[in-house]
Amino acid sequence: MKIKPSIRYQLHDQRLSFLVYYGVMVGMILLNLLFLPFAGGSDLRITSGGITAVTSIFFFIVGLCSFKDPFLLGLQHGISRRSQFLARLASMGIGCAFLALADEIYTLLVALLKIPFPNSFFAFSLYEMVYGGSTGTKLSLGLMDEATAATSHTALMTILLSIVFSFFVLLVFNSFGYLVTTLNYRLGKTGKIILWCGWPALLMASGVLFDANPRLESALAAFMVNLARLCFSTLPRMCLTCLLLTALFSALTWLLMRRANAK
Amino acid sequence: MAIKTQNLTKRFGLVQALQGVSITLEEKKIYGLLGRNGAGKSTLLNILTGRLFADEGAVTIDGENAIENDRAQGKVFLMSEKTLHPDSMRVRQAFRWAQTFYPGFDQGQALSLSGDFGLSTNARISGLSTGYHSIFKLVLALSVNTPYVLLDEPILGLDANHRELFYKRLLEKYAAAPFTVVLSTHLIEEVASLVEDVIIIKDGQVLRQESRDSLLSQGYTVSGGAAAVDAYIQGRRVLGIDALGGLRTAYIQGSPDKSAPSAQDLEFGPMDLQKLFIQLTNS
Numbered sequence: 001m002k003i004k005p006s007i008r009y010q011l012h013d014q015r016l017s018f019l020v021y022y023g024v025m026v027g028m029i030l031l032n033l034l035f036l037p038f039a040g041g042s043d044l045r046i047t048s049g050g051i052t053a054v055t056s057i058f059f060f061i062v063g064l065c066s067f068k069d070p071f072l073l074g075l076q077h078g079i080s081r082r083s084q085f086l087a088r089l090a091s092m093g094i095g096c097a098f099l100a101l102a103d104e105i106y107t108l109l110v111a112l113l114k115i116p117f118p119n120s121f122f123a124f125s126l127y128e129m130v131y132g133g134s135t136g137t138k139l140s141l142g143l144m145d146e147a148t149a150a151t152s153h154t155a156l157m158t159i160l161l162s163i164v165f166s167f168f169v170l171l172v173f174n175s176f177g178y179l180v181t182t183l184n185y186r187l188g189k190t191g192k193i194i195l196w197c198g199w200p201a202l203l204m205a206s207g208v209l210f211d212a213n214p215r216l217e218s219a220l221a222a223f224m225v226n227l228a229r230l231c232f233s234t235l236p237r238m239c240l241t242c243l244l245l246t247a248l249f250s251a252l253t254w255l256l257m258r259r260a261n262a263k
Numbered sequence: 264m265a266i267k268t269q270n271l272t273k274r275f276g277l278v279q280a281l282q283g284v285s286i287t288l289e290e291k292k293i294y295g296l297l298g299r300n301g302a303g304k305s306t307l308l309n310i311l312t313g314r315l316f317a318d319e320g321a322v323t324i325d326g327e328n329a330i331e332n333d334r335a336q337g338k339v340f341l342m343s344e345k346t347l348h349p350d351s352m353r354v355r356q357a358f359r360w361a362q363t364f365y366p367g368f369d370q371g372q373a374l375s376l377s378g379d380f381g382l383s384t385n386a387r388i389s390g391l392s393t394g395y396h397s398i399f400k401l402v403l404a405l406s407v408n409t410p411y412v413l414l415d416e417p418i419l420g421l422d423a424n425h426r427e428l429f430y431k432r433l434l435e436k437y438a439a440a441p442f443t444v445v446l447s448t449h450l451i452e453e454v455a456s457l458v459e460d461v462i463i464i465k466d467g468q469v470l471r472q473e474s475r476d477s478l479l480s481q482g483y484t485v486s487g488g489a490a491a492v493d494a495y496i497q498g499r500r501v502l503g504i505d506a507l508g509g510l511r512t513a514y515i516q517g518s519p520d521k522s523a524p525s526a527q528d529l530e531f532g533p534m535d536l537q538k539l540f541i542q543l544t545n546s
């Protein structure tokens with residue numbers, strides 16, 4: 001089994017994009033710091049709210065770019081599809097853990113800027129923004145002061161839960177991106193046209209259908225709200241949902257990957 | 264110890280690429296895999312290395328099932344026409360990764376060979392010319408140190424100097440530590456002296472698999488005036504005839520009969536591999 005070298009390669013393949021991504025994020029904060037003296041006093045509020053939302057999109061795109069090159073390089077070096085898939089799962093897990101941690105560190109670093117610039121910098125993790133009653137929400141509503149938040153046990157728990165939350169969210173986005181790119185690789189020219197023209201056409205057709213049937217639209221909306229409540233109302237539910245979705249996307253990816261040929 | 268295939272069959276839509284291909288690639292031998300364009304050579308090599316799946320049939324490497332088997336595939340290296348390395352990768356990075364995946368990869372040798380061929384190790388793979396693409400892959404293949412090295416069109420785009428250097432380095436390496444080499448090429452004359460065994464594929468089927476000497480000893484050429492050649496070939500198994508003006512060269516299966524009355528004004532010669540190949544695969 002060549003799983004370890006395969007994991008190493010896949011992580012190496014993503015390394016540069018991670019560096020660029022966080023480079024841009026840190027660069028934006030530095031740019032804000034640079035322009036802060038010229039921004040006209042203490043009214044300026046720079047808020048970093050839920051970086052994980054942006055990271056999820058980024059990691060979805062990373063997933064989209066993660067199939068072809070490592071797959072072909074793996075075949076060149078005699079690595080079975082099974083080993084490549086297992087390595088992929090491992091590297092995805094490692095990548096998600098790293099990004100979840102990095103997101104939290106980033107959020108904390110931005111929050112630390114409150115010390116020299118008390119009225120300018122605010123930072124909340126996505127977890128804090130999504131699940132009410134957290135430290136971040138209390139802070140944003142003025143129900144808790146910064147000093148209390150920083151020293152409280154709740155703050156530490158919030159950090160840990162934010163990391164867990166980000167990890168599972170990132171898993172879903174990355175595995176979905178990987179599924180899409182694997183499907184795209186497997187499809188022939190006609191299949192690609194049907195897929196990439198079919199989705200927008202289906203959405204437009206759905207829009208027309210809902211316009212014509214408002215009851216259907218409201219029923220579907222109610223169903224979606226209930227489904228979202230069922231799946232995401234608490235952190236454990238959200239984690240379980242993300243895990244199940246990741247398992248589903250990964251299983252579908254494996255079905256596509258196991259018979260993929262070099263193109 | 265060998266790579267064996269049994270009844271490999273592969274179809275691409277309406278095209279039957281391989282049909283019941285059964286071959287054996289024994290260890291420490293140099294093979295010539297010959298066939299016309301579209302005969303199925305690349306498909307066969309791609310199936311051996313798991314890049315394509317056969318519709319039917321089996322592949323074993325040293326007795327182990329080769330399909331989706333890392334250990335078995337770790338013994339084989341295929342230099343294919345298509346480069347499977349990422350475009351953005353640099354040559355030296357490709358060497359480093361080859362060492363990661365193949366513990367026997369000799370990076371020192373790869374760098375030395377790169378120097379011999381004038382291949383810049385800092386160059387991006389996507390920026391290499393056709394010839395240097397081939398050289399890059401040849402350097403990998405000659406440094407990887409696996410028991411089986413399959414070379415699909417290894418000299419594509421190489422100038423005469425580089426081709427000669429490649430043959431020289433290949434033979435040096437083979438002499439130092441013999442390994443199995445499969446040369447799939449259209450330049451038959453160039454590899455004729457290198458190969459020990461020949462596999463000829465035609466329309467997805469194995470036409471011949473035997474040693475080069477045995478194949479060539481089964482026939483001979485006879486040249487001379489048209490009338491004399493025509494008289495001599497009567498009743499003999501003629502593989503083909505080349506005609507140039509009043510002169511003819513016939514490729515005949517069997518042993519030469521120099522004592523025959525019709526043989527007096529004729530010249531006899533050994534069978535030429537390329538000529539034999541052309542005659543066998545012309546249809």
